[in-house]
Amino acid sequence: MTDQNVPNGTEAFSPSRRALITGAATLAAVAATSGSAVAGWEPSTRIPDPAVKILDDAFKKYWVSSATVERIATGCRWAEGPVWMGDWRCLLWSDVTGNAMMRWDEVTGEVSAYRSPSNFSNGNARDFQGRLITCEHLYRRVTRTEIDGSITVIADKFEGKPLNSPNDIVSRSDGSVWFTDPAFGPNPSERMSKPELPGTVYRIAPDGKITAMATDIKGPNGLCFSPDEKILYVIESRTVPRQIRAYDVVDNGTRIANSRILLVAEAGATPDGFRCDADGNLWCGWGQGSDAFDGVRVFSPEGKAIAHITLPERCANLTFGGANHDRLFMASSHSIYSLMTNARGATAW
Numbered sequence: 001m002t003d004q005n006v007p008n009g010t011e012a013f014s015p016s017r018r019a020l021i022t023g024a025a026t027l028a029a030v031a032a033t034s035g036s037a038v039a040g041w042e043p044s045t046r047i048p049d050p051a052v053k054i055l056d057d058a059f060k061k062y063w064v065s066s067a068t069v070e071r072i073a074t075g076c077r078w079a080e081g082p083v084w085m086g087d088w089r090c091l092l093w094s095d096v097t098g099n100a101m102m103r104w105d106e107v108t109g110e111v112s113a114y115r116s117p118s119n120f121s122n123g124n125a126r127d128f129q130g131r132l133i134t135c136e137h138l139y140r141r142v143t144r145t146e147i148d149g150s151i152t153v154i155a156d157k158f159e160g161k162p163l164n165s166p167n168d169i170v171s172r173s174d175g176s177v178w179f180t181d182p183a184f185g186p187n188p189s190e191r192m193s194k195p196e197l198p199g200t201v202y203r204i205a206p207d208g209k210i211t212a213m214a215t216d217i218k219g220p221n222g223l224c225f226s227p228d229e230k231i232l233y234v235i236e237s238r239t240v241p242r243q244i245r246a247y248d249v250v251d252n253g254t255r256i257a258n259s260r261i262l263l264v265a266e267a268g269a270t271p272d273g274f275r276c277d278a279d280g281n282l283w284c285g286w287g288q289g290s291d292a293f294d295g296v297r298v299f300s301p302e303g304k305a306i307a308h309i310t311l312p313e314r315c316a317n318l319t320f321g322g323a324n325h326d327r328l329f330m331a332s333s334h335s336i337y338s339l340m341t342n343a344r345g346a347t348a349w
Contacts, residue, residue, distance in 0.1 A: 041312045044068050051295070052339070056306040059298060062277070067340040069309065073104055073111045074335035078190070080273070081124040081168070082331045083132065084321025084345075091321060092132070093331050094121040097189050101134075104336065106322070120191040123168035123179070123273070123317070133177055135166035138191045142166050142179055142204070155179070155210055158197060165192040168222045168273055168317070172229055174253045175206035178213070180220040180234065201234060203254070213256050217245060222273035222317065225249070226280050226301070227346040232256055233282065235272065241265045244274075244282070244303070263303035269293050273317030273331075277343040281306070283328065287314025296330055311337055320345025 044051060049068040054060060077097040084091055089106040092114050100116035101124075115121070120137035127133055132145040133154070140163045141156035154177065156163060165187075169179040182199040185192030201214040201223065214220065219238030225231065232247045242265045247256035265271050270293070274284040280301035286308070287294040295311040296318060313333035321327050325345045330337040 043070055051310040053308045059307040062341050062343040064340050064342055070338050072336050072338055076334050079331040080122050080316050082319045082329045083124040084319055091329050096122050125169045125171055127171040128173050133169055135169050137165045155204055158210055161196045164195040164197055170224055177204040180223055182219045224275050226276055227278050241267050242271050275319055276346040278346050283318055285315035285317050
């Protein structure tokens with residue numbers, strides 16, 4: 001098998017997918033004819049937007065009172081893994097079950113295919129050299145897209161066994177890459193294989209060595225670092241209710257210690273993926289089919305809920321982007337939403 005990509009992110013795609021990915025208008029038309037519950041969603045005409053619910057005064061410094069939630073793309077089967085590509089002025093994300101990676105252009109608003117097929121990609125991030133790193137379900141691996149567009153496999157086995165279905169991914173300034181590999185399969189719709197390893201958080205060192213950092217998490221899912229990279233947060237998604245764990249990052253970033261529960265989600269809520277802002281607040285994809293849950297829940301570094309952004313769909317993952325890294329992009333079931341904030345993402349990626 002040969003993987004190919006080109007520097008501008010434009011790739012060939014099959015005629016069956018072409019109708020879905022030729023632009024925002026087409027995507028909206030697909031959603032409108034698919035029976036989607038969000039086909040008739042419209043942005044709020046009220047300012048401030050009632051979708052942004054302030055739960056604690058600590059959030060007010062991050063709130064742009066004139067900003068409203070926008071839907072910038074729809075028609076995906078399961079939107080995940082958004083990553084901001086500032087040098088291209090675009091957002092990339094995975095349509096996991098659609099087996100494609102999509103691209104939204106900030107200048108034109110156009111939505112197009114970035115990579116199709118995508119090997120059922122899920123989580124995406126950038127390393128500190130600006131290269132795209134991606135979790136792929138089909139081949140049970142983590143890849144890196146080089147600056148010249150070629151693709152390098154950076155992890156596909158541990159101790160001689162294939163990975164399960166790499167889920168979410170982040171990078172650290174020491175050159176390491178960290179990812180979760182839960183034992184969620186088999187799942188034919190997302191091409192998750194039957195797991196052969198325990199659910200694990202892994203670290204890929206700059207020299208390529210792979211180390212299991214945590215194997216005691218029930219369903220490791222989303223993960224992110226605090227702004228100073230001294231704390232690793234991991235969503236534990238196979239507890240009832242779900243919870244977010246925190247670990248101290250020690251020994252020059254090569255080990256984690258002091259496992260603890262930062263917060264326990266409300267019964268029925270499904271925290272999935274998340275990112276930190278520059279002040280250490282956690283912006284978490286949230287949901288499970290009601291206005292009380294679907295959207296983004298924001299927590300202080302101490303784990304106190306300070307805001308909720310209501311969306312018409314469950315939010316799986318999110319990232320900050322835009323010129324000032326203050327625009328929140330939310331991958332939510334079939335759609336991508338955005339909201340201007342006064343927060344800044346913890347990293348440039």
